[in-house]
Amino acid sequence: MNAPAKDASAPFVAPGLEDAPLNQWWVAASREEVGRAPLSRQILGRSIVLYRTEAGEVAALPDRCPHRLMPLSQGWLIGDRLRCAYHGFEFGPDGRCAHIPSQGVVPGTMRIRPYPVVEHGLWVWLWPGDPELADPALLPPDYARPGYDSFVHFQASVKCHFLKLQENLLDSTHPTFLHEGMFDDGELANSPQKVEADERFIRLTRETQPQLPNEMTAQSFSLPRDQRAVRAVICEGHAPSRNVVITRFTFPDRPDAPPHELISELPVTPANGKLCYQWWASIASYPLRDTDGMTTIFRQAMNQDIVALELIEDRIAEGDPAAIEISVRADEAALRWRRMVRGMAQAGSAATAGPALRASEA
Amino acid sequence: MNAPAKDASAPFVAPGLEDAPLNQWWVAASREEVGRAPLSRQILGRSIVLYRTEAGEVAALPDRCPHRLMPLSQGWLIGDRLRCAYHGFEFGPDGRCAHIPSQGVVPGTMRIRPYPVVEHGLWVWLWPGDPELADPALLPPDYARPGYDSFVHFQASVKCHFLKLQENLLDSTHPTFLHEGMFDDGELANSPQKVEADERFIRLTRETQPQLPNEMTAQSFSLPRDQRAVRAVICEGHAPSRNVVITRFTFPDRPDAPPHELISELPVTPANGKLCYQWWASIASYPLRDTDGMTTIFRQAMNQDIVALELIEDRIAEGDPAAIEISVRADEAALRWRRMVRGMAQAGSAATAGPALRASEA
Amino acid sequence: MNAPAKDASAPFVAPGLEDAPLNQWWVAASREEVGRAPLSRQILGRSIVLYRTEAGEVAALPDRCPHRLMPLSQGWLIGDRLRCAYHGFEFGPDGRCAHIPSQGVVPGTMRIRPYPVVEHGLWVWLWPGDPELADPALLPPDYARPGYDSFVHFQASVKCHFLKLQENLLDSTHPTFLHEGMFDDGELANSPQKVEADERFIRLTRETQPQLPNEMTAQSFSLPRDQRAVRAVICEGHAPSRNVVITRFTFPDRPDAPPHELISELPVTPANGKLCYQWWASIASYPLRDTDGMTTIFRQAMNQDIVALELIEDRIAEGDPAAIEISVRADEAALRWRRMVRGMAQAGSAATAGPALRASEA
Numbered sequence A, B, C: 001m002n003a004p005a006k007d008a009s010a011p012f013v014a015p016g017l018e019d020a021p022l023n024q025w026w027v028a029a030s031r032e033e034v035g036r037a038p039l040s041r042q043i044l045g046r047s048i049v050l051y052r053t054e055a056g057e058v059a060a061l062p063d064r065c066p067h068r069l070m071p072l073s074q075g076w077l078i079g080d081r082l083r084c085a086y087h088g089f090e091f092g093p094d095g096r097c098a099h100i101p102s103q104g105v106v107p108g109t110m111r112i113r114p115y116p117v118v119e120h121g122l123w124v125w126l127w128p129g130d131p132e133l134a135d136p137a138l139l140p141p142d143y144a145r146p147g148y149d150s151f152v153h154f155q156a157s158v159k160c161h162f163l164k165l166q167e168n169l170l171d172s173t174h175p176t177f178l179h180e181g182m183f184d185d186g187e188l189a190n191s192p193q194k195v196e197a198d199e200r201f202i203r204l205t206r207e208t209q210p211q212l213p214n215e216m217t218a219q220s221f222s223l224p225r226d227q228r229a230v231r232a233v234i235c236e237g238h239a240p241s242r243n244v245v246i247t248r249f250t251f252p253d254r255p256d257a258p259p260h261e262l263i264s265e266l267p268v269t270p271a272n273g274k275l276c277y278q279w280w281a282s283i284a285s286y287p288l289r290d291t292d293g294m295t296t297i298f299r300q301a302m303n304q305d306i307v308a309l310e311l312i313e314d315r316i317a318e319g320d321p322a323a324i325e326i327s328v329r330a331d332e333a334a335l336r337w338r339r340m341v342r343g344m345a346q347a348g349s350a351a352t353a354g355p356a357l358r359a360s361e362a
């Protein structure tokens, strides 16, 4: 009836998440999402409740009362303590039980292990593995840029393996087809690619030939229609949890003009082996005309990806052994990412941070 | 395509019901629920059809025609025989086939095993195990009281393990929190408890200090507001299938005044390892003012329990080995009940009835 | 995350389909269903996309792009090529990739294996097994009759094992009960049966005594009410995928009058172990008065079968080992069919076509 009596200190690997490294920082929420109402998330198969203390600090506890396993997120805050809705036990941000209504003494064993959490950039990062190994130096760099406009922010759940979704974000040929008519007019899939990587980071760059932007592109990116522009699409990934897509227009005929740059942070975290979370947050270097319209397009694009990825997951689940992926050159970045994240999971512990190459600096 | 050809006489244990003793009486329905319309229930993983003969006796057969496994509950009664909806075979209450339309002779092998059933108190009790061992002496006592009003009667299905639901009914500290504002104003969880048990029965008693009832309590239990009252909450369990909760007010300043007593019978029976049935039937020693209001409150309370227990079941299903229950003193009765029912299941046969201590007699 | 790396050339047997022979022709669609819009079907656990080329030929490919496993049925046709919706790769009816937008060269390995398909009679027949063994001589005979009216045509999905549905179509006693009041007034289940079979074909015949038709029968089959008629119900099966039910009225008092004959082709093909497709197409030798009414009745009858078969499947899934079928004489044809199809599956390869006895010729 309960979980089998395994060694509770052994790291728990949820079914299907053999490739998800536990001893890494994963995005658990955007900073905005966490407040005084307890927020329940499942991170790498672990149910976790997030809330802010009265001082504004983020706390993360197992979303499961140690008494009878009631989700603590069903309870409510009394000061900094979360009160369980079932029998009223109260737990502090340190996971210790501070009050049991039916008895005076609280045994020291009545406690749960808090998860290390850090607010960094736009996100709340959580370390699902061994708390002793949690090292803020392993957090990836922030993409904040002075003077850039933030204009879109949303979250979705996708019923697929997290690597499939991340690989989609390191694949700059699919927009031409899956998102046909939304972002480019077909030249992107044809342009040459460049892949750079170290052991925790990857960057895929495609750059088109200089050309006058068509109307859709000019409007989306606030470009002058009479200037030739080079479009670079740069897909970056900081393993294991954050992907970023940068679209940058430069003007070869006016080298002094500042580039028009759109940076979208797209973290991905598995809830479990069959579901993952995707966040989307964009900033732009140029004044935005129609932020609602851009948000609508981005949501539509994400929905197209979700439909495709969930259908692919269905095909995989059918179990036909003839269902084998055949890769092409355009998949290089995705395949390297897959190996990188799997390698981290196999290493089974926090990799020491690799050298130089980090967040995109034009 | 069919069930594997095991020894059909070996007792069938449904997945997750290792702790449910087969050779015991279980509530299958309230007496009111069984009539001339065939009623389908699943009891300990066995699909069973219940109906009344023309003489009013309860019959219980596998809800599965031995010909092509059609649920017999889809058929209809012809006198005392149940006719299968698929090919029209007819079966008597003894499980023997009495008519096959496509041939004159009915082979003696065309039969199903009826289940022993007894009407007792408000309930129809069924013996899912070996019929040879079915012993009416093992039925628990009836709670009928002369002159008491019956005022509520309903049934619900709960997607959790049956022991979790029964343990909830042997836990008198959760109403203060899970049912906050409905039954007490917080003093119950703090009052001392007493646990009595023999090998088939358990009783948990909590008694508050004498006090003037507040308005809600006075109204719910028809108490005078100017008399101090002692509230006793008595949770009783007759293993394996029936729980009872008794709320009794006595008046220390007027020892001759009759107590106000509310007795709720709350049988629980597993349909399978993931679903159980709960019934609720209450009687009261005092004239009831607002029976509809009380029924509404009881349904709301049951719904709160259902939400909590189903959420807990979800947490258990996640498989995180860190999901371990830590018990406190208030859990003594629930833990003893769990061991008692498991012990019965392991004994694997009808326990001989234990001695004295039985239904609550004030 | 992907299917385990088995030998992709080993035949894939979907769970629950051990009894479905792979090296046989199965109905995948009616001819009408396949056009220029890609049609997705699952045949013996294999997801398959069907479409017509510009020349009108039927193509059948795995419904799964070899690149990243996107269902090809989500794409669209460019001439005779199916373009994948994800990254725009294009595949011809021969399964070869003809275009990859992100690179000039298409590697020869980027291909999928087309399935053999044949249009024959009303149906598109597909060979899910080894293409080398696909032999059009194994197709069963067509039931087209000159001058007969076609009047009904529909398709349904049934959540049961395919053999259960096929056996239902070789059982002429259930209409009296499951379809009570629709087709006969009870005499069919009582009339004598005759069973003929060879190794790929079976025929079950029941014939009533001559009698004046009642009003319902006269109206349904355009019979004169003043002529005695003999009703023959002939259930035929061509293993493994097509069942046929023929109702034929002959007039013993006017031997020269042509029989009134209704022929219904009822192919069944498993999508997977828990779901099968059923088609229905009828032709009649006599002028039809109320084709809409007949279609309605046939759909109602099919829905009754679906309800029954799905309930039976539920009972089987419960796993109670006491759920054992006991057969009677009326089950002879169904049992022989079951053995015939299982035998084909075990033989594991195309049986050579058996001798004479084939489609019903009055």
Ligand code: FES
Residues within 6 Å of the ligand: A065, A066, A067, A068, A069, A070, A084, A085, A086, A087, A088, A089
């Ligand atoms: S389950 Fe949380 S206090 Fe009991």
Ligand code: FES
Residues within 6 Å of the ligand: B065, B066, B067, B068, B069, B070, B084, B085, B086, B087, B088, B089
């Ligand atoms: S299944 Fe009940 S009579 Fe055939």
Ligand code: FES
Residues within 6 Å of the ligand: C065, C066, C067, C068, C069, C070, C084, C085, C086, C087, C088, C089
């Ligand atoms: S999945 Fe079909 S082209 Fe990539």
